[in-house]
Amino acid sequence: MKTAPITANYSIDVYSPDEQGSGSFDGGKISEIKPIPFPHESGGANRTGPLLYWAWASARGDGVIGMHPHQGFEIVSYVMEGSVGHTDTAGNNRRIGAGGIQAMQTGSGISHQEEMYGDRTEFFQVWFEPDMRQSLRKAPVYSEVQESDSPIQRVNSQVSLKQIIGPNGSLQLEAPVVWNEARIQSGASYTMPLDAHSFAALVVANGSATLNIGSDERALSRRDFAMIKTSSSETLKIAAGDKGATLSVITAHSDPGYPLISF
Numbered sequence: 001m002k003t004a005p006i007t008a009n010y011s012i013d014v015y016s017p018d019e020q021g022s023g024s025f026d027g028g029k030i031s032e033i034k035p036i037p038f039p040h041e042s043g044g045a046n047r048t049g050p051l052l053y054w055a056w057a058s059a060r061g062d063g064v065i066g067m068h069p070h071q072g073f074e075i076v077s078y079v080m081e082g083s084v085g086h087t088d089t090a091g092n093n094r095r096i097g098a099g100g101i102q103a104m105q106t107g108s109g110i111s112h113q114e115e116m117y118g119d120r121t122e123f124f125q126v127w128f129e130p131d132m133r134q135s136l137r138k139a140p141v142y143s144e145v146q147e148s149d150s151p152i153q154r155v156n157s158q159v160s161l162k163q164i165i166g167p168n169g170s171l172q173l174e175a176p177v178v179w180n181e182a183r184i185q186s187g188a189s190y191t192m193p194l195d196a197h198s199f200a201a202l203v204v205a206n207g208s209a210t211l212n213i214g215s216d217e218r219a220l221s222r223r224d225f226a227m228i229k230t231s232s233s234e235t236l237k238i239a240a241g242d243k244g245a246t247l248s249v250i251t252a253h254s255d256p257g258y259p260l261i262s263f
């Protein structure tokens with residue numbers, strides 16, 4: 001792990017794939033690296049604010065993660081390659097392709113299974129913690145968004161943001177988070193403001209990028225993960241490498257304004 005000195009204003013930690021958590025399912029057909037593993041697991045970064053868990057799952061051939069229960073948390077799967085199926089005890093039986101999004105607001109409780117199809121599947125699964133005092137009282141909800149229905153913000157001719165979660169995103173969750181996929185062409189950069197007492201968690205899905213914040217610079221390759229935490233307002237610059245860059249970037253305030261579960 002590469003750690004920047006903690007200043008009065010921010011800190012930045014970078015984790016290579018080998019430094020992240022890991023796991024597998026279905027006899028090893030499905031493998032995961034975990035930029036943010038569950039609190040009882042080793043490797044990767046610690047949970048921050050309402051962002052509890054982040055896994056990058058890969059499958060070669062068909063695979064299944066069998067029926068299992070969830071309660072309270074909001075769980076989002078974003079398919080990068082291949083297709084992912086979803087079957088649950090509320091009667092949903094769905095399948096989503098590359099660029100699509102599945103979300104479960106698990107509320108008072110639901111069980112589901114995930115299915116992977118074809119030669120190669122890659123997807124993120126991210127867990128967010130809403131206010132459990134309210135979430136556990138609500139019925140579970142499944143929703144999905146096809147690639148063609150996701151809003152795209154054109155920052156300029158070389159930078160675009162696929163808006164996955166947030167006020168302008170495909171999905172609005174109870175947890176106060178924003179998730180954008182930044183697509184940056186070679187030689188271009190994207191500059192984003194960070195609020196005081198907030199964080200930016202990002203994974204390089206394709207290509208490579210260089211992060212600049214304050215006086216610190218960090219080079220990231222595919223599958224690298226960075227966690228940036230601020231105590232004052234800061235500016236993060238993301239510059240793409242010579243083959244461009246695609247990054248998933250999740251931002252939120254470190255204190256969501258409600259109590260978080262202690263593990």
